[in-house]
Amino acid sequence: MDLVRLPICRHCLSALRKQKPTPAILHRRFISAKTHNERLRATPTQPRKQPVQVLESLLVAARSAHTVSSQDLNALHTRVLELSSISSSQTGKPVEEQRLLYILEQFQALAADQIDGRHPKQETGSPARKQDHGKTATSALLGSVNARHYPSFISQASLLNTISERAEALLRHPDVFITPQILKLYVNLQTLLHQPSSLPDIFDLYARKPIPTTSPGSKSTTTYTTPSPSKINSAIPSPTAHRALASAIASHDLSLALDIITTTFCAPAYKRAKILRQAMIPLSGLVILPLAAWTLSSQYASFFQSSMSPGYATGVAFTGIMAYVVHVSTIGYVAITTSNDQMDRVTWAQGVPLWERWIREEERAAIDRVAGKWGFEGREQRGEEEGEEWGVLREWVGSRGMELDRKELMEGME
Known part of the structure; x- marks a missing residue:
C-alpha cells in the first residue's frame, strides 16, 4: 500500500529541525538559574515608587530646605535685635560714637548680604549651602507650591524693614548724639534699603536734638543742652545731602525730595556754613586790604622823594592800589554771581540780589535736578508737562524766587 504524503506546516517543520538540548546544555541552564535565584535572595528588591510618593518626597525635601532658610532669617533677626539693644544697655549715659558706628556698619553689612543674595556665616560647599541648592531645584520643580503652603514667619522684606526701623530708633534715642559720620552712615543705610522717608525728620533732628553731656563731678548725671538750629555745626554736609536727594529721586517721591531740599540746602545753618567756608578768605582779604595798601604806598613814596612829597606820593599810590583791587574784585564778584551756564x-x-543768588546756588541746583528728573528729557518737549505733581513743583519753584522753564531761554523761543 502506498503511503500518502501529507503537507507539513512551517511551525512543525521548525520544531522538528530544532536541536534537542543535550545533558550538558541542561546542566548549564540549571546552574545559571540557581545562581540568579541566589543573587535575588542576597539583594533585597526595593518597591518602585509611585508618582504620588515621588511628589511627597519632593515636598518633604522642600520643607526641610525651607526650615533651614527660616532658621537663618531668625538668626539674623536675633542678631539685629542684639545690635540695637547695645545702645539701650546704658540708659542715662551718652552712647559712644564708635559703638554707634559699629552698629550701623553691621546693619549695612547685613542688609547688603540680603539684597545681594549672599548668606553670611556660610562657606562655599558647606551643608547649609548644599541645602540651599536643593531648595532651588525643588522650587523649580514644584513652582509656587512651597511658597503657598509653607510661608515663612520672618521674610527678607520684614528683616530689612526691621533693620531700617532699628536704625531710626537708634538715632532718635535721647542719649545718642548724632555726629556727621553717624548721619552719613545712616543715610547710606536707608539709601541701600530704599527707605528714605525718614531722612527729612532725621535732618531736622540733627539740627535741633538736645545734646547729652555728663557732669564732671558725677558720672551718672546727664544733662541735655538744646543747640541752635542756625549754628554752623547744625548744617548738613553737602555729600550727605546730595546722597539723600538722589535716594528720594530714585524713589520718585516729589514731596520727599522737596522736604529734603528744605531741611538741607534751604536751612540757615547751611548758608552760614557756606559763607564761612567759601567767602571768609575773600572777605578777610578785603578787610586787610587798606592796611596792606597803605604799607605798600609808604614804601612806594620813599622811592620818589625827589619828584613829589612823601605824603602826596603815599596818597596817590594808596588810591591806585585800592581802585585797582576794588574794581577787579567787583568784576569777579559779578561774574561769579551772574554765571548761568550750569x-x-x-x-x-x-x-x-546777586549775593542771595550766590548763597542759594546749591538750593537752585537741587531744584533744577529734581525738575530734570520729573519732566521730559527731550528739549523739544519741555514746557508740555502736565499733572498735579508738575503743578506743585512749578508753584514751589515760584515761591522760592525762581522760574521754571523761562520762555525766552527755551529751545526755539530765542
Whole structure:
C-alpha cells in the first residue's frame, strides 16, 4: 500500500529541525538559574515608587530646605535685635560714637548680604549651602507650591524693614548724639534699603536734638543742652545731602525730595556754613586790604622823594592800589554771581540780589535736578508737562524766587 504524503506546516517543520538540548546544555541552564535565584535572595528588591510618593518626597525635601532658610532669617533677626539693644544697655549715659558706628556698619553689612543674595556665616560647599541648592531645584520643580503652603514667619522684606526701623530708633534715642559720620552712615543705610522717608525728620533732628553731656563731678548725671538750629555745626554736609536727594529721586517721591531740599540746602545753618567756608578768605582779604595798601604806598613814596612829597606820593599810590583791587574784585564778584551756564530748567527770577543768588546756588541746583528728573528729557518737549505733581513743583519753584522753564531761554523761543 502506498503511503500518502501529507503537507507539513512551517511551525512543525521548525520544531522538528530544532536541536534537542543535550545533558550538558541542561546542566548549564540549571546552574545559571540557581545562581540568579541566589543573587535575588542576597539583594533585597526595593518597591518602585509611585508618582504620588515621588511628589511627597519632593515636598518633604522642600520643607526641610525651607526650615533651614527660616532658621537663618531668625538668626539674623536675633542678631539685629542684639545690635540695637547695645545702645539701650546704658540708659542715662551718652552712647559712644564708635559703638554707634559699629552698629550701623553691621546693619549695612547685613542688609547688603540680603539684597545681594549672599548668606553670611556660610562657606562655599558647606551643608547649609548644599541645602540651599536643593531648595532651588525643588522650587523649580514644584513652582509656587512651597511658597503657598509653607510661608515663612520672618521674610527678607520684614528683616530689612526691621533693620531700617532699628536704625531710626537708634538715632532718635535721647542719649545718642548724632555726629556727621553717624548721619552719613545712616543715610547710606536707608539709601541701600530704599527707605528714605525718614531722612527729612532725621535732618531736622540733627539740627535741633538736645545734646547729652555728663557732669564732671558725677558720672551718672546727664544733662541735655538744646543747640541752635542756625549754628554752623547744625548744617548738613553737602555729600550727605546730595546722597539723600538722589535716594528720594530714585524713589520718585516729589514731596520727599522737596522736604529734603528744605531741611538741607534751604536751612540757615547751611548758608552760614557756606559763607564761612567759601567767602571768609575773600572777605578777610578785603578787610586787610587798606592796611596792606597803605604799607605798600609808604614804601612806594620813599622811592620818589625827589619828584613829589612823601605824603602826596603815599596818597596817590594808596588810591591806585585800592581802585585797582576794588574794581577787579567787583568784576569777579559779578561774574561769579551772574554765571548761568550750569542752569538747565530752573533760573533765577528778576530782582533777586546777586549775593542771595550766590548763597542759594546749591538750593537752585537741587531744584533744577529734581525738575530734570520729573519732566521730559527731550528739549523739544519741555514746557508740555502736565499733572498735579508738575503743578506743585512749578508753584514751589515760584515761591522760592525762581522760574521754571523761562520762555525766552527755551529751545526755539530765542
